[in-house]
Amino acid sequence: MIRKRRKRLDWLTLICLSLCLSVAVTWTRFYPAEISQTTVTASEEIRGVWITNVNSGVLFVPGGTQRALDQLSQLNFNTVYPVFWNRGTTFYRSAIARRVTGRFQDILLNFVHLGEDVFSDIISQAHQRDLRVIPWFEYGLMAPINSQLVKRHPEWVTLPQSFRFSATPSLKELENALLPNYPPSNKNAGWFGIKNVWLNPLHPQVQRFIEDLIIEVVIKYDVDGIQFDDNFGMPIELGYDWYTRKVYKEEHGGKLPPNNPADPEWMRWRANKITAFMKTLHDRIKAVKPDCLISLAPNPREFAYNESLQDWQTWVKQGLIEELILQVYRDSPQAFLSELEDPAIREIRGKIPVGIGILSGTMAHAVDIEQIQQQVQVVRDRQFQGVSFFYWETLWSYFTPDAPRERRRVFETLFSPSPS
Template sequence: PQVQRFIEDLIIEVVIKYDVDGIQFDDNFGMPIELGYDWYTRKIYKQEHEGKLPPNNPADPEWMQWRADKITAFMKTLHDQIKAVKPDCLISLAPNPREFAYNESLQDWETWVKQGLIEELILQVYRDSPKAFLSELDDPAIRELRGKIPVGIGILSGTMGHPVEIEQIQQQVQDVRDHNFQGMSFFYWETLWSYFTPDAPRERRRVFEILFSPSPS
């Protein structure tokens, strides 16, 4: 509970003290599936399960759902507190794809959207395989959620240990546009154009300028 209070206080302080347009949570706003065996969580579980301890298997479906529901409840608390002090503050989320987010981090963000807790979704589709990338864009659940809130796509521009060629970025930008998503973002800044990249920084900058130049009228 102390950690949750710290997060609540930190977010509300930012919303009150600074003229922010919104708050964005990401794929780390969850709990690794292996966690939840601390004394406090076990105590609550026992209270709600007639004294039974949590299953030893962290992937037990009921145990997973119970913990995911607790995270959802915390997300609702944050949503309500943010809206109480600044109703027009946008609440955004940049999660991993749906199944991975739930199975690895107990982050049931599809439910968050359906409950109105999230107002913008930037889905992290950090995939090298064209087939895997398109598969996430075509997820039926994503198509449904796009009717509720704006949905954009996060594209991997590379990391220091995982360089990404500019041709892959170009193709993924086009795929996102072809699917009519509301926008895109890139992870991360240093690999847009720098000496960490497999292509010359000048060439990468030139390609990005072309990709995002206004179309001639």
């Protein structure tokens, strides 16, 4: 069990590192510098930002979220995507999480706010400022190996090909599985070197847990929608756990899954199972709250399918999602434009609103305001529905490469009452 004192030290270390960040990004001038008119009106345009606990202290500072929402409202943002789940824990008081993990809320959040319902406060304050609130299922099915969720349910974890465990692997077996290659992805390493595993989206108990969490939020809070992200899938290297192998054999005349994780049929079979799970989630959400928007913030189509078996193009065709915010975190102007011009994006734009996720910076990668300004212009020039920025802490904080006041001034220009 992670003790409160250790968690608090980790958080303080994170804040200190954040304040020391001074990395600058070189930008090649390629986009038009002027902000021109778009046919998407200010009231229709998505002007969003993700609010997370990762490399960010806004949730843990008393009054932090109120100040953040005040600034966003003053600068004419209209949508927030606050984290309500990541890394095996919830950021609201969850009876479902308590039942499954033994904890009803993130330890540090609970410690700082003394058990107060910060999530409810965010929703109430955001709506008072005419901001849409679409809670974000961040990190999807990823969870740290040392989380209470994984410790209590190691059988829920999906595994790479090189491991053959029983239906109920021990935590020690999982830890051994992580040592060399689980899976070969940079997403493996979490905070302070803690490794992540993936819950199996095909496992019925995992599905029930995720469904119950989502429905709990939809029923308990006055949310405008729910958003899933790029980690709501399964890395291509995984799926060789006992349960998935059993189901595959039952549906393939006793055959085991191919040794090649990139085998087209094996990829399609797993992707279809994830799509079926997404349909179940869609149907349950709509059954309890028909007007709850189902949003998705995926990686570009080819990467999403080939790396995470996330077939979001099919999800759109089947009517399972109603808003798509494509993550296009690219510094290169050519790479940024290339993702916007994907034929799959052109195809779905006539079906649902499509916005573009723009990187405003990370703890290790600063993004200057000129790049942000120019990328917003490219999105508008191509008549997308709007933008969302990853993430709040890097919009105009003190570890950005430009002065916070200058960055806020640019956002004020970008998000004037009528985009121009």
